[in-house]
Amino acid sequence: MLLPVMVPSRLILFLFSIFILISNFASSQQGTANHFCLNEKGNYTTNSTYQANLNSLHSSLSSNSETSSGFYNISVGQGSDEVHAIALCRGDLSQDTCLECINSAIDELITLCPRQKEAILWYDRCMFRYSNRSLFGVMETSPERTLVNPENASDAQQFTNDLSDLLASLRDKAASGGSARKVAGNSTSGPLLQTIYALVQCTPDLSEEECLGCINGAFDQISGFLGRKGAQVLRPSCKIRFETEPFFDAILVDQEPVAPQAHVDEIDKPESLQYDFDTIQSATDNFSETNKLGEGGFGSVYKGQLPNGQKIAVKRLSVGSGQGDLEFKNEVLLVAKLQHRNLVRLLGFCLERSERILIYEFMPNASLDYFLFHPTKRERLDWDNRYKIIGGIARGLLYLHEDSRLRIIHRDLKASNVLLDAEMLPKIADFGMARMSELDETQGNTSRIVGTYGYMAPEYAMHGQFSVKSDVYSFGVLVLEIVSGQKNSCFRVGENVGDLLSYAWRNWREGTAADLIDPAVRDGPRNDVMRCIHIGLLCVQENVADRPTMASVVLMLNSYSLTLPVPSQPAFFMHSILESSMSSSSLGYPNSRVTCTSNSKSETLPLSRNEASITELMPR
Ligand SMILES: *[C@@H]1O[C@H](CO)[C@@H](O)[C@H](O)[C@H]1NC(C)=O
Ligand SMILES: *[C@@H]1O[C@H](CO)[C@@H](O)[C@H](O)[C@H]1NC(C)=O
Ligand SMILES: *[C@@H]1O[C@H](CO)[C@@H](O)[C@H](O)[C@H]1NC(C)=O
Ligand SMILES: *[C@@H]1O[C@H](CO)[C@@H](O)[C@H](O)[C@H]1NC(C)=O
Ligand SMILES: *[C@@H]1O[C@H](CO)[C@@H](O)[C@H](O)[C@H]1NC(C)=O
Ligand SMILES: *[C@@H]1O[C@H](CO)[C@@H](O)[C@H](O)[C@H]1NC(C)=O
Ligand SMILES: *[C@@H]1O[C@H](CO)[C@@H](O)[C@H](O)[C@H]1NC(C)=O
Ligand SMILES: *[C@@H]1O[C@H](CO)[C@@H](O)[C@H](O)[C@H]1NC(C)=O
Numbered sequence: 008m009l010l011p012v013m014v015p016s017r018l019i020l021f022l023f024s025i026f027i028l029i030s031n032f033a034s035s036q037q038g039t040a041n042h043f044c045l046n047e048k049g050n051y052t053t054n055s056t057y058q059a060n061l062n063s064l065h066s067s068l069s070s071n072s073e074t075s076s077g078f079y080n081i082s083v084g085q086g087s088d089e090v091h092a093i094a095l096c097r098g099d100l101s102q103d104t105c106l107e108c109i110n111s112a113i114d115e116l117i118t119l120c121p122r123q124k125e126a127i128l129w130y131d132r133c134m135f136r137y138s139n140r141s142l143f144g145v146m147e148t149s150p151e152r153t154l155v156n157p158e159n160a161s162d163a164q165q166f167t168n169d170l171s172d173l174l175a176s177l178r179d180k181a182a183s184g185g186s187a188r189k190v191a192g193n194s195t196s197g198p199l200l201q202t203i204y205a206l207v208q209c210t211p212d213l214s215e216e217e218c219l220g221c222i223n224g225a226f227d228q229i230s231g232f233l234g235r236k237g238a239q240v241l242r243p244s245c246k247i248r249f250e251t252e253p254f255f256d257a258i259l260v261d262q263e264p265v266a267p268q269a270h271v272d273e274i275d276k277p278e279s280l281q282y283d284f285d286t287i288q289s290a291t292d293n294f295s296e297t298n299k300l301g302e303g304g305f306g307s308v309y310k311g312q313l314p315n316g317q318k319i320a321v322k323r324l325s326v327g328s329g330q331g332d333l334e335f336k337n338e339v340l341l342v343a344k345l346q347h348r349n350l351v352r353l354l355g356f357c358l359e360r361s362e363r364i365l366i367y368e369f370m371p372n373a374s375l376d377y378f379l380f381h382p383t384k385r386e387r388l389d390w391d392n393r394y395k396i397i398g399g400i401a402r403g404l405l406y407l408h409e410d411s412r413l414r415i416i417h418r419d420l421k422a423s424n425v426l427l428d429a430e431m432l433p434k435i436a437d438f439g440m441a442r443m444s445e446l447d448e449t450q451g452n453t454s455r456i457v458g459t460y461g462y463m464a465p466e467y468a469m470h471g472q473f474s475v476k477s478d479v480y481s482f483g484v485l486v487l488e489i490v491s492g493q494k495n496s497c498f499r500v501g502e503n504v505g506d507l508l509s510y511a512w513r514n515w516r517e518g519t520a521a522d523l524i525d526p527a528v529r530d531g532p533r534n535d536v537m538r539c540i541h542i543g544l545l546c547v548q549e550n551v552a553d554r555p556t557m558a559s560v561v562l563m564l565n566s567y568s569l570t571l572p573v574p575s576q577p578a579f580f581m582h583s584i585l586e587s588s589m590s591s592s593s594l595g596y597p598n599s600r601v602t603c604t605s606n607s608k609s610e611t612l613p614l615s616r617n618e619a620s621i622t623e624l625m626p627r
């Protein structure tokens with residue numbers, strides 16, 4: 008027996024009914040969430056730095072994701088506004104699944120507990136908690152939740168004995184795990200052909216004694232229920248669970264994690280990211296036309312498949328080689344470190360025989376423009392989808408601007424540079440191109456303009472001045488396009504031909520902004536849709552200083568109680584100025600002409616389609 012049963016079961020039943028009463032259940036893609044918002048630990052106010060820090064947890068998590076142990080210690084901000092967070096995944100998850108779970112937990116918990124400084128949430132697959140105090144290395148047993156299956160197991164007495172032995176061995180094994188992982192899971196055969204599955208896990212920042220203490224206490228909570236078909240106890244520092252059905256992968260639970268440093272070392276070595284030309288040549292069938300996905304300002308993009316079966320997108324740069332080989336490698340290594348769930352991952356590069364090639368993860372669902380501007384495919388993007396896409400792009404851009412180690416200004420954000428993953432969630436492509444193609448990213452003035460008609464902030468298009476606020480402008484255009492389903496550069500609604508921004512502004516002024524909404528999403532919650540139009544208009548304001556930062560945008564998207572400023576007049580896109588400068592100074596890329604054609608003819612799935620990119624445009 009693991010521990011004596013000391014608590015009278017009637018008391019336990021009483022406690023259990025209290026748990027049910029105060030339980031807050033919520034459902035999401037990750038399944039049922041159990042959570043607590045801890046009112047007594049203090050509240051934060053709307054718009055506070057603390058709130059902004061909470062909203063940056065995603066990006067801190069992704070810059071923290073070099074560990075593969077499934078345990079994350081994250082902190083954001085400083086002083087009394089610092090947010091401390093801890094996340095722990097079940098022992099059998101891949102890193103991707105784990106991060107996906109934690110990212111959902113972050114979103115859900117912030118939504119469920121909109122005021123509380125401290126909160127905790129458990130999904131089946133992961134636990135996530137945050138507070139304004141440090142949580143690392145502190146053993147905590149409350150708040151606690153106990154869940155019990157009401158059904159009895161067959162031969163409950165024998166079942167209890169077999170289960171107790173199993174839990175005792177798992178407890179000892181988990182507690183003795185190292186500082187990276189404290190988890191154990193196994194199964195045993197119970198009476199009458201039943202199999203008992205159980206999992207025990209502590210956060211690995213605990214000592215062996217602390218872990219034992221936490222698990223023993225949790226065991227007490229269910230000691231009266233060991234004859235049931237399943238039960239679990241969830242505590243901040245540990246959890247135990249048993250079932251008569253498998254609920255985890257025993258083989259993976261038993262695997263040692265990869266040493267936390269291994270991944271970092273690997274990425275610091277250029278060799279591990281460098282592919283040889285022959286590999287890329289055969290992966291793309293010698294850059295065959297059939298594998299070509301598109302042509303962009305920086306070169307052509309091909310679909311490919313590595314010998315191990317991995318699908319890739321290959322960008323063969325056409326830009327001259329003013330930059331030295333070493334510089335190119337260094338820039339690629341830096342950009343490859345930018346990892347965020349809303350950025351397309353750069354996997355490596357190839358540098359051989361004057362070839363400069365970038366290798367990216369392949370995205371199966373093409374780009375946003377492919378759906379958004381297609382007469383029928385746009386229907387597949389419902390409002391829920393579009394809203395998630397807007398939020399994802401905002402977070403990806405915020406990471407580039409503020410949370411990554413480099414400050415990256417994208418300079419060419421547009422619908423065709425937003426790719427969609429298998430769940431139709433967005434990833435930004437083509438970031439860091441300026442660094443990797445010898446355009447100087449560090450100065451705020453440039454004579455070489457990279458950008459796309461309709462998305463470029465006027466101060467950039469006309470004077471070459473770029474800043475994070477020129478990206479914010481492009482983001483604003485994109486938001487208005489997503490809401491309206493209309494291309495800014497090829498706008499047409501009934502009689503109205505012109506540009507989307509003037510149309511949006513006029514309707515906003517006249518109180519008819521709802522006319523802007525794409526009929527395909529007219530059933531979306533009106534408040535959310537109108538709020539997006541409002542945010543879009545704030546981003547495209549003519550006065551650069553009035554445009555919000557991406558941090559404010561993320562905050563505005565997340566908090567409904569926030570009152571938004573009134574937008575001032577947008578910077579209307581000046582066709583005549585741009586068109587004349589384009590015709591005189593575009594450097595001869597065939598795709599730099601403005602076209603209004605739909606992309607629907609192409610069924611291929613590009614890394615980035617770029618039919619109207621202005622590659623180099625000398626300001627006057
Ligand atoms: C956390 O916030 C509460 C309430 O605002 C405050 O009393 C407490 O001192 C804060 N803790 C830390 C460590 O800042
Ligand atoms: C925080 O707000 C909740 C209501 O939202 C309130 O019940 C609680 O007392 C507040 N906590 C503190 C410490 O002020
Ligand atoms: C939130 O911040 C914005 C600008 O940063 C400000 O205009 C607004 O008044 C603030 N709202 C609240 C409720 O504090
Ligand atoms: C965990 O985060 C806290 C800040 O919240 C920090 O002081 C501590 O050093 C971190 N521990 C580890 C092992 O990273
Ligand atoms: C489970 O067993 C207990 C006692 O062994 C009994 O009182 C209870 O009614 C049983 N519950 C169910 C759902 O069969
Ligand atoms: C699971 O339990 C069986 C039987 O007790 C044992 O042989 C096996 O080694 C255990 N597996 C793990 C991963 O602990
Ligand atoms: C690949 O194509 C180039 C020209 O497009 C040709 O010169 C070369 O021989 C081809 N290589 C292979 C291995 O087919
Ligand atoms: C997105 O890609 C996934 C996986 O390839 C596919 O199952 C799904 O149908 C695609 N969605 C759309 C809308 O094309």
Ligand SMILES: *[C@@H]1O[C@H](CO)[C@@H](O)[C@H](O)[C@H]1NC(C)=O
Pocket residue numbers: 450451452472
């Ligand atoms: C950019 O150039 C303009 C005019 O040449 C100058 O006034 C401005 O200070 C420059 N800005 C930066 C950041 O170098």
